[in-house]
Amino acid sequence: MxxxxxxxxxxxxxxxxxxxxxxxxxxxxxxxxxxxxxxxxxxxxxxxxxxxxxxxxxxxxxxxxxxxxxxxxxxxxxxxxxxxxxxxxxxxxxxxxxxxxxxxxxxxxITGEQEAYFGYFAVAHTLATPSAVTIDIGGGSTELTYFRDKELQYSHSFPFGSVSLKQQFIEGDTMTKEEGEKIYEFAKKKFEILPWLNNIKLPVVGIGGSARNMAKLDQRKKDYPISGVHQYEMTKEDFTSISQEVLSLSFEELMQLDGLSSDRADIIVPVLEVFQALMDVVGSETFQFSRKGLREGLVIERILKKNPTAFNKKNVFERSTKFLAAEFDKPLEKTAHFVRLTEIAYFEFCKIGAFLYNAEDLHMLKQAARLFHIGEYIEVDAASQHTFYLLSNRSIDGISHEQRVHLALLASYKNRDDFSRYSEPFMEWFSKGEFKKMRDIGALLKFVYALDASKRNIVESIAMEQSGDNIELTIFTTGNAMAEMYQADRQKKHINRIFKGEVTLHYIKREE
Structure with a gap:
């Protein structure tokens, strides 16, 4: 297509x-x-x-x-x-x-069942979560689905929603405690009718405007350092805290509340009761958010009918990085050699004990290599800053917000000072050990990027050997590697810091 x-x-x-x-x-x-x-x-x-x-x-x-x-x-x-x-x-x-x-x-x-299906379809193709319950509360209906390993198991549409619940249970502009309890019990009894929901202890994924407003309210309360609600997560405790805050406010105060759309001020409270009821029936401790729902499901299905390989719900993150890289003029054919060299370097570093091999680390590293310094598209001299901002604040399908920051820290690596500056708002997100590993892997990326300085695939491979504290790094080339040699010598300091001893570079030109 x-x-x-x-x-x-x-x-x-x-x-x-x-x-x-x-x-x-x-x-x-x-x-x-x-x-x-x-x-x-x-x-x-x-x-x-x-x-x-x-x-x-x-x-x-x-x-x-x-x-x-x-x-x-x-x-x-x-x-x-x-x-x-x-x-x-x-x-x-x-x-x-x-x-x-x-x-x-x-x-x-469209039927309620179709509405539920297309909501699930969008979530499955844009979130990494393999199994979950989805809920989409509209004004007049509520759609639920349960999927496992990205495959739909059950779905149901209830003929009640935020507007109809307000009409049925709430007399004034704001909901009283007693009215809220009635809505909670009403929704809970409806959900308990579905045997496939009871105590399956999976994340609940909220779709639509009411769920989006919940995420924004929680982010406002936490002074959240990055933007976007797609794939944002809240705990049950977070959810309860937001509910208590919203319940304490008058209608006028709700209208002025940052993070809440003014047109939803009168219906957000009954929606919270429905979300709470579902989490209790499911036995869920996690509430996630999807910005993608019915509309995206319709469009994705259409595209897949024309091109069955356009989207892969089992491989969401890789597809996202592919599209993002192409948008910033780093299509696969341009970055393939760099990604291959990065993978070789990672294995060589693992061989001498610099890293402990981890499949998830390698996977993230390869995606970061695809996107390394995409900020060059905006301004070469400020590529690192632009890269970090773009990746940390851009919705990237298939990864959590923590993983998004992880990706941004790797792909934007320039030096230790900038890494520390970018990391500062996220000190509670990762441990000291995790930060050190990200910094060292970022340094590896920065060095390997130097080995592709002229973008002519001159460096064919590398090999590392350790003798005591000293590291011998041999770089195999297939042509004139003047640009690569110059940049590698300049950037060697980044990997020097990973080891106790000195790293010595050797260049060997392969015969044609």
Whole structure:
């Protein structure tokens, strides 16, 4: 599949979103625009489940606005989907026909099971977590899935959501303690009906806006040093602390709370009770967040139908680094030789005891080699700083936030001083031993990068031998290695510090 632009219109019970995506086989899937309209269509469903004329007109106005945007962006490839609000409306068919006639936008009504499946599909292809329970709380429905080893086992859609729970249980703008207890018991009883949920002790992965707001609130409270909520994790204790804080605030205070969207101020509290109930039923101690959900699941499935190798849910991290490297002008063909040399060097360092071989360390090292100093794309002289900022603050599918910082520290390595400066906000994330190992592996990367100075694959291989405290490092070349020799001599100091003795470099030119 070649480059294309596409749009998803997601008609939910609380919000309606227009999200524009681009896809490039070299650089992957990117969200380029995300426009939200808060419509609260669930509020326009009457007791007989007929949507009022006012609600239908609001939907029409939003779709006409989105149509103008699509025309301005010249995007013809559009998929509009409707979930619980239209699904539960007795006049849903008439609404869909009217929207097509009035706006030219054809709406596809998806089932609760489809909604659950595509949410799972996005999580499986963008998170490293092998097994989990997912929850997506919309305005009028709640979708759950359970997957193991990235394969879907069960799914279910409940006909209640944040807006409908507020309507059913909460009288004022803010929830009382008694109302919260009723919502908790209501959700818990619903979840306990599903035998596959009970006490399976897996992480719970939250999808959608309400989960995203939870993550932002926790990050605000902790003065979190990096950005992004995708793959962010909270403990059950963190969750309880946030719940207590939110419950203590008035509606006006919630409206002003940093990290919480003002349009969710009145529905975040019932959502917290539902999350708590699910964690208790599952027996989960960890709550994770996925920024990717229904919309991404729809687009990823489409891409995979055209190109079955475009995404691999078993190999998420490697795919992410491949796309990221290509985006910053380091495609695989440019970095393959450097990655191979780095792997050889790692094994040689392990051979003489500088490192204790670890498959996870090698895996992270190879990904860091792919992305080493990608900040050169922005500015060569400040490549290290740009690299660290980009990697530590950019959402990278398939790794946790701790692993993301680990990757950034390796790929940005320049010297010990800069490493210490970058590490300073994360001193509680890693042990002293872990920091030392990252610093030494970063030094290895910096030295091997010097061996590829002219980007002509001149250095074929290296070998190391130890005699007492002294290290003999032989570098095998296949051509004029003047640039590599100059840079290697300059950067030798980085690996000298790993050993007690002196490292001596020898160059051997292979015969043609």
């Amino acid at each position: 070649t480059y294309f632009k596409t749009a998803i219109i997601d008609i939910g019970s609380n919000t309606i979103r227009l999200v524009l995506y681009t896809y490039d086989p070299q650089r992957g899937l990117k969200e380029v625009e995300n426009i939200k309209a808060v419509a609260r269509l669930r509020n326009y469903l009457q007791a007989d489940h007929v949507m009022t004329e006012e609600g239908i007109q609001k939907l029409e106005q939003v779709l006409l606005f989105f149509r103008d945007i699509l025309n301005d962006y010249r995007i013809e490839d559009v998929r509009a989907i409707a979930t619980a609000s239209i699904r539960q409306a007795q006049n849903g068919t008439e609404i869909i026909e009217r929207m097509l006639k009035k706006t030219g936008i054809k709406i596809e009504l």
